[in-house]
Amino acid sequence: MNLNTQFVFDSKLKRNLIIGMVVGALCLVWSAIGDDAFYTRFWSNYLHNAVFFTGIAFTAMFFLSGQITAFAGWMVVIKRLWEAMSLFMLVGIGLLLVVVIGVWGHLHHLYHWNMPGITDPSSPIYDKVIAGKAGFLNPVFFTVGTVGFLAIWYFWAYKLRQNSLAQDKYETPSFDYYKRERKWAASFLPLGGFLSTVFLWLLVMSIDPHWYSTMFAWYSTVSLFLGGLALFILLVLYLKAKGYLEYVTRDHLHDLGKYLFGISIFWTYLWFDQFMLIWYGNIGEETIYFKERMENYPILFWGNLVFNFVTPFFVLMRNSTKRKVGTMFFAALIVFLGHWLDFFYMIKPGVRLAAQEAIELSEGAHHSSLDGQLKHHGKDLTQHVPHALAAVGSASAAEQGHHSTAPSKEHQESKETQTSNHPTSADGHAPIEEHVTHASAAEQHHDGDKQENGHSSGFQLGYSLPGFQEIGVLIGFLSLFLFFFFRQLERAPLLPLRDPYLEESLHHTTGVYLEEEEADSVSAHH
Amino acid sequence: MSVESKKVLYGLYNDEEDLKHAVKVAREGHLDIMDVYTPFPVHGLDPILGLKESRLHILGFIYGSIGAIFGFLFMSWALAKDWPILFGGKPYWPVPSFIPITFELTVLFSAWGMTLTFYTICGMWPGVKAKILDNRISDDKFCIAFDITQAESRMVSGLEDFFKRTGASEVHEKII
Numbered sequence: 001m002n003l004n005t006q007f008v009f010d011s012k013l014k015r016n017l018i019i020g021m022v023v024g025a026l027c028l029v030w031s032a033i034g035d036d037a038f039y040t041r042f043w044s045n046y047l048h049n050a051v052f053f054t055g056i057a058f059t060a061m062f063f064l065s066g067q068i069t070a071f072a073g074w075m076v077v078i079k080r081l082w083e084a085m086s087l088f089m090l091v092g093i094g095l096l097l098v099v100v101i102g103v104w105g106h107l108h109h110l111y112h113w114n115m116p117g118i119t120d121p122s123s124p125i126y127d128k129v130i131a132g133k134a135g136f137l138n139p140v141f142f143t144v145g146t147v148g149f150l151a152i153w154y155f156w157a158y159k160l161r162q163n164s165l166a167q168d169k170y171e172t173p174s175f176d177y178y179k180r181e182r183k184w185a186a187s188f189l190p191l192g193g194f195l196s197t198v199f200l201w202l203l204v205m206s207i208d209p210h211w212y213s214t215m216f217a218w219y220s221t222v223s224l225f226l227g228g229l230a231l232f233i234l235l236v237l238y239l240k241a242k243g244y245l246e247y248v249t250r251d252h253l254h255d256l257g258k259y260l261f262g263i264s265i266f267w268t269y270l271w272f273d274q275f276m277l278i279w280y281g282n283i284g285e286e287t288i289y290f291k292e293r294m295e296n297y298p299i300l301f302w303g304n305l306v307f308n309f310v311t312p313f314f315v316l317m318r319n320s321t322k323r324k325v326g327t328m329f330f331a332a333l334i335v336f337l338g339h340w341l342d343f344f345y346m347i348k349p350g351v352r353l354a355a356q357e358a359i360e361l362s363e364g365a366h367h368s369s370l371d372g373q374l375k376h377h378g379k380d381l382t383q384h385v386p387h388a389l390a391a392v393g394s395a396s397a398a399e400q401g402h403h404s405t406a407p408s409k410e411h412q413e414s415k416e417t418q419t420s421n422h423p424t425s426a427d428g429h430a431p432i433e434e435h436v437t438h439a440s441a442a443e444q445h446h447d448g449d450k451q452e453n454g455h456s457s458g459f460q461l462g463y464s465l466p467g468f469q470e471i472g473v474l475i476g477f478l479s480l481f482l483f484f485f486f487r488q489l490e491r492a493p494l495l496p497l498r499d500p501y502l503e504e505s506l507h508h509t510t511g512v513y514l515e516e517e518e519a520d521s522v523s524a525h526h
Numbered sequence: 527m528s529v530e531s532k533k534v535l536y537g538l539y540n541d542e543e544d545l546k547h548a549v550k551v552a553r554e555g556h557l558d559i560m561d562v563y564t565p566f567p568v569h570g571l572d573p574i575l576g577l578k579e580s581r582l583h584i585l586g587f588i589y590g591s592i593g594a595i596f597g598f599l600f601m602s603w604a605l606a607k608d609w610p611i612l613f614g615g616k617p618y619w620p621v622p623s624f625i626p627i628t629f630e631l632t633v634l635f636s637a638w639g640m641t642l643t644f645y646t647i648c649g650m651w652p653g654v655k656a657k658i659l660d661n662r663i664s665d666d667k668f669c670i671a672f673d674i675t676q677a678e679s680r681m682v683s684g685l686e687d688f689f690k691r692t693g694a695s696e697v698h699e700k701i702i
Contacts, residue, residue, distance in 0.1 A: 276622045282615065317587070319579070513573040 005244055009490040017483040024476005031462065031469035038109035040355040041462045045470055047099055047110055048347045049477035051203050052340060054092030054150065055224035056231060056481070058199075061086035061157045062192045063225070068160075068185035071178070073504035074255055077247055079496055081235060083161050084488035085228065089154040091484055096146050096203075103139050112354040113137040113209045115361075125361050129285075130209050137206055145202040149195045156188045170498040178500070196221050204343070207350035211289045215274035220346065222267045226308070227339035229260055233332040235485070237325055244494060250323040251510045257322030260335060264312040271305070293349055296457040297464055300345040307338025319512050340474060341466070348463045533701050534560065535685055536659050536671040537694035542568045545668040548692035549574050552670065557688065563659065563669040586640045593635025597628045657702040667695075674699075 032042035064082040067075050075082070102108040106116065112130070117123035119131040130137065160181065167177040197217035205216045213219075233256050239245045278286045293301050311334045321327035461467035466474075496502065539545045542564065552559055553576065562575060605611055606619040613620065645651070663669045670689075674682050689697045 272622075272625060276625070279622050280614070280616075509569045511567060511569045511572075512579075513570075514579055 005246075005494045007239075007244060007486070007489045007494050009486045013486065014483070017479040017486075020475050020479025021483065022476075024473050024479060027469045027472025027476060031467075031473065036355060037359060038355050040109065040351055041469070043102065043108040043110050044348055044351040045462075045473045047203070047351075048343055048470075049473055050092070050095040050099065051347075052224070052227060052343045053477050053481045054089060054095060055200075055221075056228035057086055057088035057092055057157075058150075058153055058192065058196060059221065059225040059228045060232070061089065061153060061160070061188065062196075063228075064160065065156075065185040065188040065192070068178075068181055069189060071501070073501035074252065074508040076496060076499045076501045076505035077245070077252065077508075078232075078236060079164070079499070080489065080492055080494050081232065081239075083157075083164060083492075084485050085232065086157040087154075087161060087488050088481055088484050089150055089157055091480065093147055093150050093154060096150060099203075100139075100143050100147055103142055109355050109358050110351055111137070111142075111206055111209070112358065113206060114139065114142075115358060133209065137202075137209060142202050145195075145198045149199050152195070153188075153192060156184055156191065159184045160188075164496060165492055167496060167498050168493065173498050173500040173502065175500055177498075204346050207347060207354060208289060210285050213274050213278065213286070213289075215270055215277065219267070219270040219274055220343075222263060222270055223308075223339045223342045226260070226263055226267055226335055227343075229256070229263065230332040230336035230339070232256070233260065233328060234336065235482075237329050237332075240325075247495070247506055249508070251508050251512075253325075253328060254319070254322045254510045254512065255508075257316055257328055257331075260331065261312055261316040261322070264308060264316075264335065268305070268309040268313075271309070292353065292457065293345070297345065297349055299465060300341065300349075304338070304342055304345055307334055307341060311335070311338070320514050323512070323514065344466060344470070349457075352460075352463045353457070531701050532560075532673055533675045533699065534659060534671050535674045535682060535697070535699050536669050537689035537692075538660065538662065538696045538698075539668040539670070539693065540666075540695050542571075542668055544693050545670065546571060546574060548670060548688075548694070551692055552688065555688070557672065557685070560671045560673040563663040563671070565664055565666060565668070568668075582640055582644060585643055586636045589639030590632045590636035592639075594628050594632040596635070597631030598624055601627060659700060659702065660698070670694075 028042065028045060031045050032039050035041050060082050064079070064086060067079075067082075099108075099110070103111060103114050106114065109115070112118070113133065114137075115125065117125055118127050119134045120126055121131070135141075163177060163181045163184065167174075167181075170177070200217050200220045204220055205212065233253075236245060236248060236253070236256070240248060275290060278290060281287075312331050315327055315331045315334075316322055321331070459465075462470060499505075537548075539548065545562070545564070546568065549559065549562060549571070553574065559575070562571065564571070601624045602619060610618045612618065613623075616623065659669060659671060660667065672685050674685070677685075686697055
């Protein structure tokens, strides 16, 4: 066995990945053609993939830190792959910087809380709920919580990598490395654990600014971790097929498979808990999130479970399937695509709703500063919103229905009515809360006027399901990720030869021996 | 498991690598090992001993499936059909609130089912006396045991010779 393997990033692979990136860029541009006034499809595609692949890099770093902190020996042979993945956070800073610039320059409408005037009580589009969250949901905090946190994480990943490279220069395997490495790894765990919640609240959960879920950060981080793990398994299998990593045995694959299986069940637990707590609590502004998705995005909603729970659960349940290349490839591919879809499901419906609402609002508001912002987009918005005024009207009716059930709130809001003199805000902050109150109140009081709602949440490619453009953008971002990954992989030997746990990792065994592989297991271990 | 007592010849080793080597030698010499006892699970021992993969987990899956189906159907029958009750404004058949209990019953059935099956296979009924060869096999000794109830004396001396050759620290005979 030749242990001093050096990965070579050959020109053919380079060319293919560059072609992939070009395809992705073209598809990104394609998704902007024929888009709405805010270029919602273009921006949501960009945000979806940028968050997903940056998040994968983060979870790779988190996993690596956990393993180093625990003195885990088994993964030393694949340590360099995790390192290479974690360094993609550098590119992630650049990718998310574009989203941050978009927030500051109001270039997109991914985040409804970023609409000018939404926290201003005198504005016709004033939203009391969002105004209450303005201390957190504002451009400054958004910048710090996304790009800023990412920069901190990257610094830790960079330090871990530098230590790992310095270890190669030792004469003999030494634990000195672990003394330094563990400080960085162990300190990253709370840092990554706590900051990632804010990171995902800001980037993903704040797309639905009225909605909140305490399970969300867990749920989405685990989703990212599974996406990263599945991609990692695919990369291990790819590198093995190319003739690298011959020392990665069935036992290593088995342990990766256990992670994929176990964490998939953990993901399901979180998915179900988030759903059940909200279903059981039955609070309007929480349930509307699931109501919208179950009614209008049933394929995404149930497909999510099929991809991310049913498939890994039944495919990876047996020992033998975790030790075979074919079944592991299948399961990892499904889980990778499944969690990409999971993020699609988390982002797209919310973004679509926010954009529709904003277009309606701006139409109903006749506000000068708002007109200025919309002219910026150079489109006549009236053609997109034939029912905008009807929507505002039905919203106020719904709001009145709401009043009768909540006397204390009515009192509060009638005060607001006195202070406000604008025609559309006479019903409090009806327009913004329209989709909430409409769904909960109108359901009981006037079921028939769903058409007047103005929200067209029917099937639409790019939102209800990924279209060609979305798949192209996925290929593009994946190529970018892999390009950077292979660049990093080529810069260091694939095997950290001076790692004190190398021998343990090379002789790693799970204690499972299946009859069909009995012969070569015995010869491999003895 | 037979109830009759057996005459057993066993050797104790100090190291699991010695044990693995000895088992390999015994298998090559076609010696019929009765059992091997170790204080902790020794990785890589199963294939050397030629043990097949346990099928207990297949039963575990079946037990779990029975538990899931039973739990779900029972709750559905009790709360939606036999005596419909409204809880917290939820429908008569509130599927999401059944899921946690269905999960618990899956675990319960598969755990109890597997445990009872395992005890049955091993003959571990209540009141069974433990047949312990040597107390130190749960401490620091690794043991290979041969059943010599019907063996000729020439065979027994051959086994003793085997223990000596493979570095056993002690060799004993015991009737269990």
